[in-house]
Amino acid sequence: MLQKINETAQWIRNHVEGEMPGIGIILGTGLGALVDHIENKQYIAYKDIPNFPVSTVEGHSGNLIFGTLGGRRVMAMQGRFHYYEGYDMKQVTFPVRVMKALGIETLFVSNAAGGMNKEFKVGDVMIITDHINLFPENPLRGKNYEELGPRFPAMTEPYDKALVAIADAVAAEKNIRVMHGVYVGTPGPTFETPAEYEYFRVIGGDAVGMSTVPEVIVARHASMRVFGVSVITDLGGKDITEVPSHEEVQKAAVKAQPIVVELMKEVILRV
Numbered sequence: 001m002l003q004k005i006n007e008t009a010q011w012i013r014n015h016v017e018g019e020m021p022g023i024g025i026i027l028g029t030g031l032g033a034l035v036d037h038i039e040n041k042q043y044i045a046y047k048d049i050p051n052f053p054v055s056t057v058e059g060h061s062g063n064l065i066f067g068t069l070g071g072r073r074v075m076a077m078q079g080r081f082h083y084y085e086g087y088d089m090k091q092v093t094f095p096v097r098v099m100k101a102l103g104i105e106t107l108f109v110s111n112a113a114g115g116m117n118k119e120f121k122v123g124d125v126m127i128i129t130d131h132i133n134l135f136p137e138n139p140l141r142g143k144n145y146e147e148l149g150p151r152f153p154a155m156t157e158p159y160d161k162a163l164v165a166i167a168d169a170v171a172a173e174k175n176i177r178v179m180h181g182v183y184v185g186t187p188g189p190t191f192e193t194p195a196e197y198e199y200f201r202v203i204g205g206d207a208v209g210m211s212t213v214p215e216v217i218v219a220r221h222a223s224m225r226v227f228g229v230s231v232i233t234d235l236g237g238k239d240i241t242e243v244p245s246h247e248e249v250q251k252a253a254v255k256a257q258p259i260v261v262e263l264m265k266e267v268i269l270r271v
């Protein structure tokens with residue numbers, strides 16, 4: 001694995017013009033349009049990158065984008081690898097390993113999530129303050145490479161408190177309504193039953209989704225700082241009768257997108 005990571009990182013260094021970035025961004029649902037704010041973009045298709053998994057979802061672009069955002073060098077992933085697509089955990093998190101090898105120290109992520117917190121409304125933006133890992137496998141299972149991080153990494157501050165404070169300040173300045181909450185990561189691809197949404201709420205979750213947790217575990221293993229945002233695209237629980245669908249999730253995410261992009265961009269500029 002080490003060899004693959006280094007090989008891919010070296011290939012990227014050879015193919016990217018300009019300085020290597022210090023900031024990594026996973027453009028999940030709600031954040032795709034952040035691309036429009038990246039300047040001097042260089043696109044590299046996943047399919048051209050050695051050892052990189054390739055997106056299976058039709059119409060998903062699958063590119064690394066290198067460029068500058070407010071003068072800072074960034075590397076953005078356009079298209080992520082979901083566990084429900086059939087990738088194993090090492091594949092899902094491989095790009096984060098490569099980010100670290102390239103020198104990236106801060107990771108920004110977004111996702112779409114179903115809300116269980118009774119205060120939440122569709123379209124809300126939730127700053128992730130913690131998560132609960134309900135994936136059937138931890139991405140760090142198996143041989144540990146001390147070069148990458150410790151065997152038993154602490155998870156006391158999975159989401160960087162200083163970055164959350166910056167985001168709160170940005171939200172207050174710009175009059176953006178932001179919620180805070182715990183993200184429950186599940187394998188999917190089914191949405192939850194009413195009893196499952198209730199269960200996730202009872203164990204301390206505010207929102208549930210099918211991504212992010214594996215990537216954040218690997219980023220924290222490698223001592224990267226992480227900031228994450230969920231867009232609440234549907235609500236779940238025993239009193240909720242609306243049926244969630246991919247279309248509804250996409251629609252709600254597109255609507256919330258300008259706000260998520262504005263928030264993320266400003267936090268990145270202030271890091």
Ligand code: HPA
Pocket residue numbers: 112113114115190191192208209210233234236244249
């Ligand atoms: N459950 C799981 N994943 C999701 C949901 C949900 O309700 N909404 C968007 N992603």
